Amino acid sequence: xxxxxxxxxxxxxxxxxxxxxxxxxREFIGIRSISYSPEHNADCAMAASWLGKRLENLGxxxxxxxxxxxxxxxxxxxxxxxxxxxxxxxxGHYDIQPPEPLGDWMSxxxxxxxxxxxxxxxxxxxxxxxxLACLAAVRxxxxxxxxxxxxxxxxxxxEETAAEPMDDFLKEHGSLLKADVCLNVDxxxxxxxxxxxxxxxxxxxxxxxRIFGPAQDLHDGMFGGVVQNPIHVLARLxxxxxxxxxxxxxxxxxDRVRAIDPExxxxxERHPHDTAFFLSASGATGLVEDPDYLPVERxxxxxxxxxxxxxxxxxxxxxxxxxxxxxxxxxxxxQDHRQVHQMLxxxxxxxxxxxxxxxxEKYIGDQGVIVDTNTPAVRALSRAxxxxxxxxxxxxxxxxxxxxxxxxxxxxxxxxxxxxxxLPDDNIHGPNERIHLPTLRRGxxxxxHFLYGLDLEKKK
Amino acid sequence: xxxxxxxxxxxxxxxxxxxxxxxxxREFIGIRSISYSPEHNADCAMAASWLGKRLENLGxxxxxxxxxxxxxxxxxxxxxxxxxxxxxxxxGHYDIQPPEPLGDWMSxxxxxxxxxxxxxxxxxxxxxxxxLACLAAVRxxxxxxxxxxxxxxxxxxxEETAAEPMDDFLKEHGSLLKADVCLNVDxxxxxxxxxxxxxxxxxxxxxxxRIFGPAQDLHDGMFGGVVQNPIHVLARLxxxxxxxxxxxxxxxxxDRVRAIDPExxxxxERHPHDTAFFLSASGATGLVEDPDYLPVERxxxxxxxxxxxxxxxxxxxxxxxxxxxxxxxxxxxxQDHRQVHQMLxxxxxxxxxxxxxxxxEKYIGDQGVIVDTNTPAVRALSRAxxxxxxxxxxxxxxxxxxxxxxxxxxxxxxxxxxxxxxLPDDNIHGPNERIHLPTLRRGxxxxxHFLYGLDLEKKK
Numbered sequence: 047x048x049x050x051x052x053x054x055x056x057x058x059x060x061x062x063x064x065x066x067x068x069x070x071x072r073e074f075i076g077i078r079s080i081s082y083s084p085e086h087n088a089d090c091a092m093a094a095s096w097l098g099k100r101l102e103n104l105g106x107x108x109x110x111x112x113x114x115x116x117x118x119x120x121x122x123x124x125x126x127x128x129x130x131x132x133x134x135x136x137x138g139h140y141d142i143q144p145p146e147p148l149g150d151w152m153s154x155x156x157x158x159x160x161x162x163x164x165x166x167x168x169x170x171x172x173x174x175x176x177x178l179a180c181l182a183a184v185r186x187x188x189x190x191x192x193x194x195x196x197x198x199x200x201x202x203x204x205e206e207t208a209a210e211p212m213d214d215f216l217k218e219h220g221s222l223l224k225a226d227v228c229l230n231v232d233x234x235x236x237x238x239x240x241x242x243x244x245x246x247x248x249x250x251x252x253x254x255x256r257i258f259g260p261a262q263d264l265h266d267g268m269f270g271g272v273v274q275n276p277i278h279v280l281a282r283l284x285x286x287x288x289x290x291x292x293x294x295x296x297x298x299x300x301d302r303v304r305a306i307d308p309e310x311x312x313x314x315e316r317h318p319h320d321t322a323f324f325l326s327a328s329g330a331t332g333l334v335e336d337p338d339y340l341p342v343e344r345x346x347x348x349x350x351x352x353x354x355x356x357x358x359x360x361x362x363x364x365x366x367x368x369x370x371x372x373x374x375x376x377x378x379x380x381q382d383h384r385q386v387h388q389m390l391x392x393x394x395x396x397x398x399x400x401x402x403x404x405x406x407e408k409y410i411g412d413q414g415v416i417v418d419t420n421t422p423a424v425r426a427l428s429r430a431x432x433x434x435x436x437x438x439x440x441x442x443x444x445x446x447x448x449x450x451x452x453x454x455x456x457x458x459x460x461x462x463x464x465x466x467x468x469l470p471d472d473n474i475h476g477p478n479e480r481i482h483l484p485t486l487r488r489g490x491x492x493x494x495h496f497l498y499g500l501d502l503e504k505k506k
Numbered sequence: 507x508x509x510x511x512x513x514x515x516x517x518x519x520x521x522x523x524x525x526x527x528x529x530x531x532r533e534f535i536g537i538r539s540i541s542y543s544p545e546h547n548a549d550c551a552m553a554a555s556w557l558g559k560r561l562e563n564l565g566x567x568x569x570x571x572x573x574x575x576x577x578x579x580x581x582x583x584x585x586x587x588x589x590x591x592x593x594x595x596x597x598g599h600y601d602i603q604p605p606e607p608l609g610d611w612m613s614x615x616x617x618x619x620x621x622x623x624x625x626x627x628x629x630x631x632x633x634x635x636x637x638l639a640c641l642a643a644v645r646x647x648x649x650x651x652x653x654x655x656x657x658x659x660x661x662x663x664x665e666e667t668a669a670e671p672m673d674d675f676l677k678e679h680g681s682l683l684k685a686d687v688c689l690n691v692d693x694x695x696x697x698x699x700x701x702x703x704x705x706x707x708x709x710x711x712x713x714x715x716r717i718f719g720p721a722q723d724l725h726d727g728m729f730g731g732v733v734q735n736p737i738h739v740l741a742r743l744x745x746x747x748x749x750x751x752x753x754x755x756x757x758x759x760x761d762r763v764r765a766i767d768p769e770x771x772x773x774x775e776r777h778p779h780d781t782a783f784f785l786s787a788s789g790a791t792g793l794v795e796d797p798d799y800l801p802v803e804r805x806x807x808x809x810x811x812x813x814x815x816x817x818x819x820x821x822x823x824x825x826x827x828x829x830x831x832x833x834x835x836x837x838x839x840x841q842d843h844r845q846v847h848q849m850l851x852x853x854x855x856x857x858x859x860x861x862x863x864x865x866x867e868k869y870i871g872d873q874g875v876i877v878d879t880n881t882p883a884v885r886a887l888s889r890a891x892x893x894x895x896x897x898x899x900x901x902x903x904x905x906x907x908x909x910x911x912x913x914x915x916x917x918x919x920x921x922x923x924x925x926x927x928x929l930p931d932d933n934i935h936g937p938n939e940r941i942h943l944p945t946l947r948r949g950x951x952x953x954x955h956f957l958y959g960l961d962l963e964k965k966k
Binding site: 083259261262265266270275277354357369401445 | 805
């Protein structure tokens with residue numbers, strides 16, 4: 047059978063199995079693998095073993111579940127039917143963001159529900175759906191014959207929270223992952239008719255800042271005006287970190303931010319997300335204004351700051367003992383996350399008044415990444431997406447972070463082909479997260495084209 | 507029996523009954539009458555009926571429990587043995603602040619424990635202890651003979667939270683409360699050897715400010731830098747409300763603040779609370795600096811701002827939909843709480859960027875008060891305190907609010923004699939609240955002297 051014939055029959059197999067795929071996805075969404083909460087450790091372990099089982103069912107010759115300092119990492123190997131073919135490392139993460147606020151969901155976040163063309167549930171888009179799409183593509187190909195490339199699978203459980211487990215794994219078991227390319231579908235598309243290849247990711251530098259005031263809650267009448275309130279200090283510190291355009295005021299913060307080059311300006315002009323898009327996607331009454339940069343530039347090309355949560359005091363008439371906030375910087379190449387963190391520490395040191403003291407804890411950082419788009423894998427991916435969608439994919443830099451992309455490049459010299467089948471209005475990290483099923487179906491088709499196409503590319 | 511003999515025997519009776527008084531106080535502290543939490547409504551009702559029972563046991567000829575929009579108000583009448591004597595309205599509140607954080611208590615806040623000279627428990631000082639001290643004084647006097655003044659009792663359950671119940675009561679049942687003076691022991695002392703009469707109270711103007719950003723939590727990578735984060739806006743708004751000295755920046759805020767007059771400067775010089783006191787009482791590493799005003803002036807004579815709590819976001823990587831803070835101003839005569847609130851509204855209106863919207867809710871306000879100290883009742887109170895402590899009481903303005911003082915004056919023309927037996931290190935509103943038992947015992951003695959002395963004063 048010709049390659050084209052094999053592709054055709056694999057596509058048919060995938061279509062036939064799409065209902066089974068949805069059943070499997072609903073089962074996966076049912077596992078509450080929230081990596082943020084230690085109370086869900088057992089759920090994360092369950093998600094890992096559930097994925098291990100899927101890999102075994104696929105016929106992997108080796109499946110292992112590695113314990114880490116946090117949640118297990120699942121590894122699997124599925125050799126091709128022939129030798130001298132490329133090896134593709136398929137990356138995924140089974141962990142999800144917390145579903146709260148639960149009251150804002152129209153259906154149970156862990157009882158996935160199909161409404162219209164969408165399936166709703168936590169992780170549907172980020173990234174239980176796309177992860178299973180990779181397995182569905184492989185299963186469809188196996189239904190037709192042997193797979194044309196060697197496959198390795200690596201699924202982690204801390205993408206949403208911590209870098210250490212994957213860092214440690216790459217250090218200790220890096221040689222296992224030897225591959226020609228990593229396929230990562232944890233990015234997304236700019237629109238359902240805009241296949242997208244991501245070549246730039248922001249990194250991040252995050253920590254929790256705690257401000258300590260009086261030794262105990264104090265009556266705010268008896269002490270108010272004299273004893274410093276840690277909430278006031280924290281508010282001033284946060285407020286001082288940005289100017290009116292939301293630009294970070296830390297000295298030197300932008301020194302290493304790359305200018306946008308002319309080629310990239312051409313890509314940005316094709317980018318469909320304008321002010322109207324951001325207003326509609328956010329439901330906000332207005333955007334942060336910046337006279338010098340377009341919204342998409344501020345998301346993909348420029349760093350930003352975001353306070354994820356703030357907390358202090360209680361429902362009583364008191365000056366509280368402490369206040370804390372999670373301060374997160376999204377950084378871009380060539381910023382260094384440790385250097386940005388040091389800038390914040392210097393700022394806190396300089397600007398915190400002597401009436402309180404401060405501490406920083408739970409630091410997490412990762413570097414921004416630019417992926418080389420001139421590789422056989424990215425070319426194959428581009429062809430695959432073009433074939434399915436009937437239009438050239440857009441090359442794009444996104445605002446999110448996928449730490450493993452940079453780590454694989456830095457530690458193992460493995461380039462990543464980065465795409466995704468989630469849409470901007472999938473509400474990832476928010477309530478009513480969903481995945482657009484017709485797009486996910488096309489995603490599976492594109493993955494089949496990609497895996498066959500990689501082999502072709504190799505032969506060129 | 508001479509008045510002096512009656513006083514002497516009443517003091518002895520009070521001393522004999524002090525253990526019984528402590529048992530009663532422990533029982534009262536056991537009732538979790540937290541007016542902040544609707545879940546404690548039944549506890550508040552229980553506290554009211556418990557107090558009603560105490561008034562009946564005392565021999566009150568009339569005891570009533572009035573329902574209000576929040577928690578019940580207890581009213582009682584106990585006529586004197588003879589006519590043409592003054593009528594004293596004894597005020598108290600049975601509600602308490604929440605005990606959280608529970609982990610910081612060395613003993614259960616609702617299982618009062620005596621350690622050394624102190625009794626520990628929520629409300630021990632504010633004000634279950636002082637309230638019961640009034641009843642103990644009356645009981646001791648009744649054990650000796652008939653009481654020398656007519657007594658009325660009014661105990662509310664919303665002093666810590668809301669003004670409406672007492673406001674409504676004064677409107678509807680004000681005539682019940684007709685009295686020559688109100689005795690209010692909800693203030694405190696500046697030190698265990700410094701009997702104190704309070705003549706100034708701060709008022710307050712409090713509301714919750716909510717800032718609304720995106721319609722749902724948004725991935726902070728995909729939207730960070732473009733969609734406004736309501737925490738950032740709230741931090742800027744809070745930060746903009748004060749200068750580096752903690753002074754409120756609202757235009758006109760200080761216009762109506764009375765200057766400190768020379769007589770008051772003399773009182774302030776006698777005030778024992780210096781910087782060292784505030785550092786030690788707060789356990790803070792420093793105080794808010796102000797080159798122009800002493801700490802005690804900033805507490806008693808100057809207004810202040812305090813954010814009681816702040817809240818926004820969750821433990822996930824998102825731009826949250828909203829953030830909120832409870833902003834409280836402590837105001838002084840002749841500021842007007844409604845005018846201060848309007849200044850805040852104007853500020854929010856002017857300074858909130860169009861990328862979010864804001865709302866204000868749960869407004870509570872009350873006026874600051876200056877009590878006339880040249881009244882028969884305050885003179886009698888001064889003599890009573892001098893007799894027990896052996897030194898002249900200090901006249902003082904304090905930073906807290908006791909809304910009923912101003913309301914009684916404004917609506918019913920009743921002056922208040924305001925004192926208390928709590929000490930500055932009683933940790934009211936904080937963990938390990940306590941009352942100094944030897945001081946409370948002296949307080950009961952002083953109340954006996956006061957009630958007998960009032961009648962003498964009348965005869966002058």
